[in-house]
Amino acid sequence: MLSSLSELVWQDWIWFPPGLGWADLQDHDGKVFPKAGDLWATIPIALSFLVIRQIFESVVALPLAKLLGVKDNQRVRLIANPTLESSFLNLSKHPSKSCLESLSKQTGWSVRQIQRWFRSRRNLDRPNKLRKFREASWRFTFYLVAFFAGLAVLIDKPWFHDTKMMWQDFPKMPLITSQYWYYMLELGFYMSLVFSVATDVKRKDFKEHIVHHVATILLISFSWLMNYIRAGTLIMLLHDASDYLMESAKMFNYAGRRKAAELLFALFAVVFIITRLVFLPFWIMHTTWVYPLTLYPAFFGLYFFNGLLVVLLFLHMFWAVLILRMAIKLLPGNDNAEDVRSDKDETESEDEDEDKTETSKNGHVQNEITIERWADRPLRRERCQE
Template identity: 25%
Template sequence: MQSLGALLSLMLFDSSAVMRESDSNVSQNSSSSGKGPFNQDLVFPDDAYAAVLWILFWAAIHSVMLRGVIVPLSYRLIGLPSHLLKSAKISNDQTCSSQTLPATPESSARSRKKSNSQPLNSKALGVASPTNDNDYAAQIKQIEKDRAKLQLAMWKCLSYCITVSMGVYTLAQDTWWSQPELYFKGYPHLTTSTMKIYYNIGFGNYAYQLYTLFHEPRQSDFWAMFTHHICTLVVMGVSYFTSFTRIGTVILLLHDFADPIMEFAKCWLYCKNQRMADVFFGLFAATFLITRNYIFPFHVISACIPYGVYEDGERMPRGYAQYFWICVSCLCLLQVLNLNWGYLICKMVYRTVTAGKVGEDIRDADVE
């Protein structure tokens, strides 16, 4: 019962008690470099339960938002064009007429001749397929495809907005994040309750995304995205257990910061607002290249080797340097993926400049 109460407090962001307890252990943590690699603020098994609960939280909020908000809103934002509505109305009128009037050879011939001049959706309207039904069905299929893409983009935009907002709030509590040399100074560091909540939110989000990745339309970078999620989860788990939480929070925020902008640009694109799609795609491209292809390699990864050591030159954590190298290896792999996506973004920027507008996501080109 005590563990359940602690988890409920964590889920409800009622962290004042945990904060007071953590603050009282600052001096103990700052002098515990010889006590092994494990986070002195780790509460087991409560933290493990919290991680599982946050995965279930993301699944639950996704289901609720999808049914209650996202799907209905997608139908309002992407409705049937006027010419398709007119075709549907004519089809309904023809169906009613055929049900109320007696069928004669003359009326049947006139009905067939009139129906052949109008595009109908036989599956949706329950009438016989006319000869030109293919165009109508193709347009309906494209609309349904755009709605599905819009729903996915809206959900991802919402989830990333939540994680980014929590990340900004977490880093705003102190000033060490702006100085890479402070990421390791005084290691091991205090893991505040705010950091714990941010780690749980981020870990739950990426774990749930890893699951949903197999249920979404498969894009050409499926395995790259799969590798990205696995590496992110490994870095988060290892950095939390080994008290590398300062650099861990920075890494998580840098990798999430551009994503809500990208999903927001997609929403405008699927809603056929080209101008807003162009604006937000340009903002996303600049943000991605700055955060992932400049700050991440030159201010985060580059800080690990020179600063991730004790004063006597031994690699952190003392006696367990393998954990450090696991994290660094994952960071380097993440950067390779970032360079690949940066190349695709530059390719899309080039296409946008030459075509005068942003097009479909370039990763959709090889959808299976």
């Protein structure tokens, strides 16, 4: 039954133009073509990246952090309280007023003491600067190496200068050794990001990053199977062109080098918008979607491939909004620059602002700063058990 289903799903007419099919991807006359079995090699590569990352962060990133003066914020040490810890883990990290009053009766602490305890407990769960720096330095190193390695692989290829050449002799383009390793390493790296997602720093766009990683893995894998490798290499190069700039900006930001961080972020913003919102749709997607229809009748594989590109494009548009918001904060005279996706430590003044908000007349907020500061806080849906 599974064999019949596989034959039905992978029929030539679904994935290839008329007259072409899987038989055209069989090795012959010394020419090698991509195969589905090649993708299994990415699993040990991904696991190797996880090991290399641990070594890199300890041997390279940690000394570099000390050299740049990366310092962690000093956090208040918590007084052990099993009742509050149980409420924090099982009920709510942001207890309501009624819950605070109930906990006050149970522990004998004042509401203000409990608020401070919960604030400090939330801060303990947030990643410190050193951890963020180590993660950013690892990604910076990979993206930097991947971009210039990809550029070296593609600079002399005809489809780099004329994208229409990516369809020449499709799908009978033999595999080049440099393309094989470029694909395997990129795919292995993104798979390692999925493997480490549970331990990596989580930001406000966590879900969007998961969608991005999955769509990227599907796109790279599918382009390998269908021998859309020429298009795939160009897409990977465009993505790597801006990522290392963003990671370097983070590194300098965590090190307290604000001017350098702002300059790198501005450069990142320009490169990101040009590569992902201009080159990708108008240079790459035009050649992968519009141009092929002048050569072949429409077929499902073409739309599936471009559908994955559309998912990435929408994610790029989402991130472009965040980037523009950040760019506005970097304008002269604005001292409130920070990563809008970050989950920063809370301060006691923020709790005071919240109290003012909750006690305002008729439920109206009197302080606009309070709205902006607390807009992204989790909804308090939990109820404290009396």
